[in-house]
Amino acid sequence: MSSPPLRLPRRGPRPGWFALLFLPALLVGCAPNLPEQAEDPLPFVFRSLDLRQQDPKGRPAWELRSPEARYDLNRRIARARSPHGLIYAKGKPLYRIEATSGTVLNDGQVIQLEGGVRIQRLGSQPVLIEGERVRWIPSEQLMEIDLRPSATNQETRLVAQRARFLIDQDKLELRGQPELQRWTKAAKGDGNGAGKSEDRRVPPRADDKATATSNGKDGSKAKPSASELAYAIPALATPKRRPDVIIRATTADWYPGSGRLIAIGPLRGTRILKPGVVQTLTSPALEGNTIQQVLRLQAPVLFEDPTNKSRLRAQATLLDLEKQIASTDLPMEGQFGDLQVRGEALEVQLDKELATIPRGCQLDQPGDSLRAQRCQWNWKTQVIEADGNVVLRRKANDQITRSQKLRGRMGSKGLAVFTTPGARVQTQLTIPKGSGQTTKREPEPIRL
Secondary structure, three states, rough: EOOOOOOOOOOOOOOOOOOOOOOHHHHHHHHOOOOOOOOOOOOOOOOOOOEEEEEEOOOOOEEEEEEEEEEEOOEEEEEEEEEEEEEEEEEEEEEEEEEOEEEEEHOOOOOEEEEEEEEEEEEEEEEEEEEEEEEEEEHHOEEEEEEEEEOOOOOEEEEEEEEEEHHHHHHEEOOOOOEEOOOOHHHOOOOOOOOOOOOEEEOOOHHHHHHOOOOOOOOOEOOOOOHHHHOOOOEOOOOOOOOOOEEEEEEEEEOOOEEEEEEEEEEEEEEEOOOOOOEEEEEEEEEEEEOOOOEOOOOOOOEEEOOOOOOOOOOEEEEOOOEEEEOOOOOOEEEEEEEEEOOOOOOEEOOOEEEEEEOOOOEOOEEEEEEEEEEEOOOOOOOOEEEEEEEEEEOOOHEEEEEEEEEEEOOOOOEEEOOOOOOOOOOOEEOOOOOOOOOOOOOEEOOE
């Protein structure tokens, strides 16, 4: 037996009470007289389900719709097909919900959503929260996602084994090996990922289009309501290819609206350069913003690259995901092959494979040392440049070379050959006794 749509009145005795009280009278009126010990009746099938709830100020709080629902009167359970709905904030649609199936328990006290659950934040900064199973408790403004939860914005995705979405706080708690996944610029536009200018949204469902284009009583096209417009917004698509950067943590808290992210470690980040070659980054914890695409890594921060046997140790570091730049204004030290490096600050441009010590540069290896205001090393071309009051010291003959600029190239063992293109060089060295006096002369190319 089918009945009219099951709806919640616009105002009830109090928020959280559902308009299912009228259902027994409706069903008795259309049911035949049965013996006292008759078998339990089959669940009633409704041609649609439309549940709504208001906040204390009478504004819409949330709604849930379904084209078909089966209601078990004795157990107070409604099973809905293809449920979809909205969560409101101050009376305006904020999140859109859809799933393959849903179960409404105790007339809406608990709602279980299953099969491709999608919770999309609406607005200029869309976010898509997904999972295979979601337990929604409207009275507590809580969603528990315990099967493959993930959250995706335009450039970043967060995944974990389980998650809790605190709706009133707009906070997503990810637990069980959470990961921050990122797609780099270089990987976009290759046919597998999505470019920055590409609209990563899919058209709305057919029934949502129909809702958004409903006609008025006179046959004219009616102006769609805010909820109808929310249903018609295209869904955000998720990348299909493997991310280029992955940062694993112990716990992570994310605020979809503001983009704020807090992750507790130990953290381990990996960046794939090519199959089998992976850069790694470690830190105790981070705090950042996925909308601004910046992360602040707590000290100590360790960066390793196997391609050039480099190892950098830094204090608190800022990681700009959009520009692919890691930087710190605090002292750092590192190693490139056999060459020891120190500086008062550091900037690493990952996409350009360029490391810069903007001040207080020190390069050391057995028997040799270099001091300069600024040093730069391109680990792709292996070119090294030192600028500003450069002083090169060699223990052999107490040789000291001074210049405003030296340029060199790294060798296979971390040694560099420096030249002075167009720059004036002063070299002082001590000649062993019996071989002459201390002298100054223009040198041959210098090996550090």
